[in-house]
Amino acid sequence: MIDFQIVPADFYLLLPEMVLSVGAMLLLFLELFLKGNKTVQQWTAFAIFVVALSLLLSQESSGATGFGMMVRSDLFGQFISAVVLIGGGLTVLLGKEYLVSREWHRGEYYSLLLFASVGMLFMVRGLDLLVIFLGLELLSISLYILVGYFRDRLFSNEAALKYLLLGAFASGFLLYGIAYTYGSYGTTNLNEIRTMGSPESMTFHWIGLSLILVGFSFKVALVPFHMWLPDVYQGAPTPVTGFMATTTKAAAFAAMLRILFYGFPADIAEWMPLFWFLSAVTMTVGNVIALQQSNLKRMLAYSAIAHAGYLMIGVTVGTETGAAGMLFYLLGYLFMNIGAFAVVQYFEGKDETRLDFESYAGLAKKHPLISLAMTLFMFALAGFPLTVGFTGKFYIFTTAINQGFVWLIVIAVLNSLISVYYYLRVVIYMYMKPLEEEIEFSPMELPAKVALTVCVYAVLHLGVLPGNFITLAREAVSAIF
Amino acid sequence: MLPIEYYLWFAAALFAIGVAGVLLRRNVIIVFMSIELMLNAVNVTFIAFSRQMNNIDGQIFVFFVMTLAAAEVAVGLAIIVAMYRNKKSINVQDMNLLKW
Amino acid sequence: MLGEYLPLFFLGVIVFGLIAVMLFLVRLLQPKRRSETDLEPYESGTTPTSFARTRFSVKFFIIAIIFIIFDIEVVFMYPWAVVFKELLNIGTFIFIEMLTFLGILVVGLIYVWKMGALEWD
Numbered sequence: 001m002i003d004f005q006i007v008p009a010d011f012y013l014l015l016p017e018m019v020l021s022v023g024a025m026l027l028l029f030l031e032l033f034l035k036g037n038k039t040v041q042q043w044t045a046f047a048i049f050v051v052a053l054s055l056l057l058s059q060e061s062s063g064a065t066g067f068g069m070m071v072r073s074d075l076f077g078q079f080i081s082a083v084v085l086i087g088g089g090l091t092v093l094l095g096k097e098y099l100v101s102r103e104w105h106r107g108e109y110y111s112l113l114l115f116a117s118v119g120m121l122f123m124v125r126g127l128d129l130l131v132i133f134l135g136l137e138l139l140s141i142s143l144y145i146l147v148g149y150f151r152d153r154l155f156s157n158e159a160a161l162k163y164l165l166l167g168a169f170a171s172g173f174l175l176y177g178i179a180y181t182y183g184s185y186g187t188t189n190l191n192e193i194r195t196m197g198s199p200e201s202m203t204f205h206w207i208g209l210s211l212i213l214v215g216f217s218f219k220v221a222l223v224p225f226h227m228w229l230p231d232v233y234q235g236a237p238t239p240v241t242g243f244m245a246t247t248t249k250a251a252a253f254a255a256m257l258r259i260l261f262y263g264f265p266a267d268i269a270e271w272m273p274l275f276w277f278l279s280a281v282t283m284t285v286g287n288v289i290a291l292q293q294s295n296l297k298r299m300l301a302y303s304a305i306a307h308a309g310y311l312m313i314g315v316t317v318g319t320e321t322g323a324a325g326m327l328f329y330l331l332g333y334l335f336m337n338i339g340a341f342a343v344v345q346y347f348e349g350k351d352e353t354r355l356d357f358e359s360y361a362g363l364a365k366k367h368p369l370i371s372l373a374m375t376l377f378m379f380a381l382a383g384f385p386l387t388v389g390f391t392g393k394f395y396i397f398t399t400a401i402n403q404g405f406v407w408l409i410v411i412a413v414l415n416s417l418i419s420v421y422y423y424l425r426v427v428i429y430m431y432m433k434p435l436e437e438e439i440e441f442s443p444m445e446l447p448a449k450v451a452l453t454v455c456v457y458a459v460l461h462l463g464v465l466p467g468n469f470i471t472l473a474r475e476a477v478s479a480i481f
Numbered sequence: 482m483l484p485i486e487y488y489l490w491f492a493a494a495l496f497a498i499g500v501a502g503v504l505l506r507r508n509v510i511i512v513f514m515s516i517e518l519m520l521n522a523v524n525v526t527f528i529a530f531s532r533q534m535n536n537i538d539g540q541i542f543v544f545f546v547m548t549l550a551a552a553e554v555a556v557g558l559a560i561i562v563a564m565y566r567n568k569k570s571i572n573v574q575d576m577n578l579l580k581w
Numbered sequence: 582m583l584g585e586y587l588p589l590f591f592l593g594v595i596v597f598g599l600i601a602v603m604l605f606l607v608r609l610l611q612p613k614r615r616s617e618t619d620l621e622p623y624e625s626g627t628t629p630t631s632f633a634r635t636r637f638s639v640k641f642f643i644i645a646i647i648f649i650i651f652d653i654e655v656v657f658m659y660p661w662a663v664v665f666k667e668l669l670n671i672g673t674f675i676f677i678e679m680l681t682f683l684g685i686l687v688v689g690l691i692y693v694w695k696m697g698a699l700e701w702d
Contacts, residue, residue, distance in 0.1 A: 130541075134549075153567075161557075168516045169503050172500075172523065176519070187536075555649050
């Protein structure tokens, strides 16, 4: 056990988390004591996200540790935390109409979003397996409730129960892995594990690390641990799906990177064949099954699996540039996917009937701007040039090629080509097919419009001028190597 | 004192029973109990290592695992109750609205 | 040595002997006719009103859920209490720490209370 004295600087380090936690509790109180219009809750939640983000960005990224090396403030943590907080803020802006139309617009929703964000921040800034694990669980438990948020809808119940059962199952594996890691190193602190270098027992080390990897594979949904994801994404309320798909993926991949690259740098090369295999299988299975989907939410879910496969290339490569590519791609993925889900949620109607491709027929004539935004997001997800989808993929793929992973990139490029088919199908339906039925959508409210514009702008900006952000990602990654 | 392998094998057996229960049983409550069994196997492992190495960290971890298990069960029960109200069944096989 | 177990042996003889004597006396003294009530499960001395495996009200579940949540927190108070005196010499932080922890729990309690989850009806 590390003896430590708690100093005020430790609390300064955790200010973003504290603001988020207090804010989440404040929102519960607002819900209790403030009747009537819930717009106050929405703006409070948004303000808390903004405050937390500005506190986070104002911190020094010196690699200072706090609370006896339990948390570490470095650029890597800051980068992914910023992704999480931006995602949270956008979700808050986008979700209101969806919830209001279903009469479920309540303060608890925002409170749970904030709690989930606290969990993710701890996950990416924790330096001890205990803290990472607790953050993961805080995130997971908040998400179980958010997925089952429409408690009178069977879809939502079923998705929540499946998520909970498989999530808890995965946590069991992760914990068992942590237990064996503890057994082989005598500590759960990543910094101590790193300085120790070699474990006391090689067997325990292997058991521990492989079980931790199984746990994380569940959380980021790598094939063959992906079965829960399509059901959960389809059954969850659409704003929650957008939030989960982007921020959770970023946080889980970041935690995985920190554990692997920071804690066990010696093992990356040995595990490479396994990562190679996981990456190739995940993107292929995700893309091939996505081809056959008729439900747009489910199609995007399988596309999320495929993207997890692309991201795994960064882990497979195992160099700084590979991880930097992942960070940049996660940032871009945030905007394109949240944007895509925002459009889906706008068009899907009150009882989730308008989720298949046919109901997108001819929408471009009536809603030219939103259709244009959707087209951009689909192009970005497919990886067309001038969007962030292209720059991100290009960066990861070239890094891998330079390291000699030619066959993996051949598979990845083929997969990207396959994916063009199902992404463009949406666009074709919107622009080429005749309008089937006249449906009046209530006009989008201003906050949602702003959020969607931000997504569009970010996708284009990161696609055309990625330079600064790639440099930032590279600096961020150097903190964990 | 018994050698640590005994405890580890015992925990591994518990964990395996838990995994089997999750995969094979159909009643959600029993699946939940199996997950608890897995978590308790983890706890046994932690305590065994902690005793062997004379290091208290593992026992602290156990406290957090216990708390987490309680929180998970609470949320799980709440979801099960909500589902039972809508569906009148807690059988995993009846969860077929979303195809697996 | 076996001699050490001799008292245990006598204890066993006495216990089993007493049981045998009691069972014999019951046979000898009990009333001869048996009624329906004798065969029913024993339920605090009153006659059972219905079958035991009926469905419970969902209210019990809610109370159980709340109980689990607030019950498990004691796990953190035991270690805290053990080191409390020792760490109080360094500063009052340990006291404030537990107050914060309990404060967070109280927020939850107030929420549960105001939402009406503790009302039975």
